[in-house]
Amino acid sequence: MVKYPTGSAVPYRASAPKDRGFWKKAGKRASFSDRGMTLEQQINESNQYYLNEAVAVVHKKPTPIQIVKVDYPKRSKAVIREAYFRQASTTDYNGVYRGYYLDFEAKETRNKTSFPLKNFHEHQIVHLHQCLQQDGICFAIIGFMTLERYFVTPATFLIKCWNDWQKNGKSSMSLEEIEANSIEIKSGFRPALPYIDAVDQIIADRNKQ
Numbered sequence: 001m002v003k004y005p006t007g008s009a010v011p012y013r014a015s016a017p018k019d020r021g022f023w024k025k026a027g028k029r030a031s032f033s034d035r036g037m038t039l040e041q042q043i044n045e046s047n048q049y050y051l052n053e054a055v056a057v058v059h060k061k062p063t064p065i066q067i068v069k070v071d072y073p074k075r076s077k078a079v080i081r082e083a084y085f086r087q088a089s090t091t092d093y094n095g096v097y098r099g100y101y102l103d104f105e106a107k108e109t110r111n112k113t114s115f116p117l118k119n120f121h122e123h124q125i126v127h128l129h130q131c132l133q134q135d136g137i138c139f140a141i142i143g144f145m146t147l148e149r150y151f152v153t154p155a156t157f158l159i160k161c162w163n164d165w166q167k168n169g170k171s172s173m174s175l176e177e178i179e180a181n182s183i184e185i186k187s188g189f190r191p192a193l194p195y196i197d198a199v200d201q202i203i204a205d206r207n208k209q
Contacts (some may be wrong), residue, residue: 046191058095151182181206
């Protein structure tokens with residue numbers, strides 16, 4: 001059994017597993033949005049679906065921590081009492097799709113009209129820029145949770161907005177700007193968030209250049 005960073009486990013096989021029973025149960029609902037799922041949960045379920053269907057291999061990156069103090073109240077259990085982040089994390093997810101390296105961040109907001117750029121950290125912006133220089137497919141999945149709207153925003157636009165913030169003090173992306181410069185995706189099932197459809201469009205746009 002292989003344990004993945006998402007906390008899920010699937011049998012290791014030469015060919016991708018297809019857990020039809022799981023997806024049959026999931027298909028009883030037409031949308032995951034009414035289940036109160038976080039954006040991360042929706043993406044993790046989507047990644048599991050893409051893995052099962054041999055579409056893409058994408059996982060959430062583990063956060064590197066340094067454990068300082070551990071208690072053992074019982075022989076079979078350990079409780080972490082003190083720990084700290086060893087280094088700044090980069091982005092949330094990475095993987096491979098059709099030979100393309102994917103790297104992206106997931107952010108959600110309850111705001112209805114704009115998305116604050118302070119939700120992104122400078123080291124994440126730098127990391128996305130570095131991955132773009134290596135021809136990676138880089139983006140952010142932004143969820144307006146109150147509106148139940150989700151956008152795949154290319155890293156090129158995100159980096160431009162970040163630079164504008166640093167130079168001109170414009171500290172947020174308006175919903176209208178995100179609509180005009182992103183690919184909107186609809187929540188549902190099989191997968192919960194079909195972000196690979198947006199990745200296909202990003203790849204097609206790149207090939208036209």
